[in-house]
Every structure is written in structure tokens, then in C-alpha cells.
Amino acid sequence: MIRAVVFDIDDTLVDFSGATGRGLLAHLATTRAVRPTDAEQYLALWRHLEQIHFTAYLRGECTFTEQRRRRAREFCATAGFPLGPEESETDAWVARYLEHCDEAFTLFPDVLPALDTLRHAQVRLAAMSNSDRAYQHRKLTALGIRDRLEALVCCDDVDGVAKPDPRIFHAVCDRLGLAPAETVYVGDRLDSDARAAIAAGLTGVWLDRTGDGQADVPTITTLDQLVRLLPARTVRKGS
Ligand SMILES: [Mg+2]
Numbered sequence: 508m509i510r511a512v513v514f515d516i517d518d519t520l521v522d523f524s525g526a527t528g529r530g531l532l533a534h535l536a537t538t539r540a541v542r543p544t545d546a547e548q549y550l551a552l553w554r555h556l557e558q559i560h561f562t563a564y565l566r567g568e569c570t571f572t573e574q575r576r577r578r579a580r581e582f583c584a585t586a587g588f589p590l591g592p593e594e595s596e597t598d599a600w601v602a603r604y605l606e607h608c609d610e611a612f613t614l615f616p617d618v619l620p621a622l623d624t625l626r627h628a629q630v631r632l633a634a635m636s637n638s639d640r641a642y643q644h645r646k647l648t649a650l651g652i653r654d655r656l657e658a659l660v661c662c663d664d665v666d667g668v669a670k671p672d673p674r675i676f677h678a679v680c681d682r683l684g685l686a687p688a689e690t691v692y693v694g695d696r697l698d699s700d701a702r703a704a705i706a707a708g709l710t711g712v713w714l715d716r717t718g719d720g721q722a723d724v725p726t727i728t729t730l731d732q733l734v735r736l737l738p739a740r741t742v743r744k745g746s
Contacts, residue, residue, distance in 0.1 A: 511631035513681050515694030516643055519714055523614050556581050564667040571639040575601050614650050621730035622655050626627030633658035635679040637669040658682040671703030697722050
């Protein structure tokens with residue numbers, strides 16, 4: 508019996524990649540002319556550095572705030588407009604970037620209908636993310652869905668344990684008072700979301716919004732397919 512669906516947040520509920528890309532370019536455009544060819548290179552560099560420094564944070568090598576600083580400093584140095592040595596200058600640069608991202612964050616259009624339908628089917632709802640709790644709480648609140656989610660578990664809630672480690676999946680199940688077998692986890696990453704959830708004993712579902720992938724796990728391309736998937740598996744309305 509499935510009793511809860513737990514969602515990844517970034518690029519599952521929230522268009523994180525789209526918003527951070529638009530946020531970065533809007534931020535840069537306040538201080539310099541950004542030609543289209545520059546924009547592509549800036550975005551590629553930003554994504555590359557995001558991967559490097561966020562992974563270092565997940566390995567416990569730095570704080571969430573510090574990985575942002577490192578990314579900003581390396582990005583600006585590589586792009587040819589280095590930041591000064593003062594930490595306050597880096598923090599101000601990051602803060603302006605985040606303000607532009609905040610303005611750009613949106614829910615994917617399938618999110619609210621899926622939450623409504625699952626709730627109607629008496630499925631409990633939660634979110635779990637490798638990112639920072641305060642950041643994710645603020646983002647979900649601004650987008651109007653934090654109070655629709657019974658629980659929010661982030662990496663810093665569990666001493667820095669991050670997906671694909673099964674302990675963070677078990678932490679959100681514990682928060683809900685459910686067994687892993689009663690819980691679905693859905694996310695946009697095949698390995699660290701879907702396969703990791705399955706390895707932890709949950710039903711892992713891969714959200715492949717591109718529709719290009721092929722995998723040996725339950726796969727959906729939009730969240731409304733998740734709703735259709737669940738009753739056929741285990742949800743019984745009202746029980
Ligand atoms: Mg994600």
C-alpha cells in the first residue's frame with residue numbers, strides 16, 4: 508500500500524535550471540552587455556561549476572554558503588571579471604544573483620494539478636532535497652506549495668547525509684511515520700533519485716521531462732502520469 512509521495516524539488520517541482528539560467532543572465536546584464544554567444548558560454552561555465560562545487564558540498568567539504576562563494580569566485584575569474592578578495596564582495600554578487608533567481612523561479616505547470624489529485628486520493632505529500640533547508644523552505648513558500656507538503660527533509664536536516672545515501676530516504680519516511688515500502692519517491696535524476704530510492708526500499712520513479720531516456724525503473728514524463736501510475740500499483744482511495 509502506497510501512502511505517501513515524496514518529491515525531489517529542483518527540476519522536479521521547480522524549474523530550477525531554467526530559473527537559475529535566467530537569473531544568472533539577468534544578473535550579469537545589470538553590469539555588462541551579454542551577447543547571445545557569451546550567454547551560452549556563461550551558462551555552460553555556470554552549470555559546470557555548479558556541478559563541481561555542489562558536489563563538494565555534498566561530500567561535506569564545505570558549507571552550502573561556501574559552495575556558492577567558490578562557484579561565484581571561479582566563475583567571475585574564468586569569465587574575465589574577477590571579484591576582489593573581500594568576502595563581502597562575493598557575498599553581494601551571490602545575493603544579487605539569488606534575487607534574480609527568486610524572481611525567475613516557477614513551478615512546472617503539472618505540479619498543482621498533480622498535488623491536487625494525489626491529495627484527493629488521500630495520498631500524503633512531502634519533499635526531500637539535497638539542498639539547504641532554509642533555501643528550499645523559502646522557495647517552496649514563495650511558490651505557494653510549502654503548506655501542501657506535510658514534511659520537508661533536506662541534507663542539513665540529517666547531518667549532511669545526501670542522496671543517493673539511503674539514510675536520507677529513510678529520514679523522510681521516519682518523518683512521515685511510514686515504511687519505505689509505503690512511500691514513492693519521484694525525481695528528475697535517474698541514479699540519485701529513482702535508483703537510489705529503490706535501493707533504499709521505496710518505490711522510485713524517474714521523472715524524465717525530456718522523454719528521451721530509457722531506464723529499467725518506473726518512468727514518467729509529466730507528473731500527471733504519476734497520478735495514473737499509482738492507483739494501478741497500490742493506492743486505494745479512502746483506505
Ligand atoms: Mg532534482
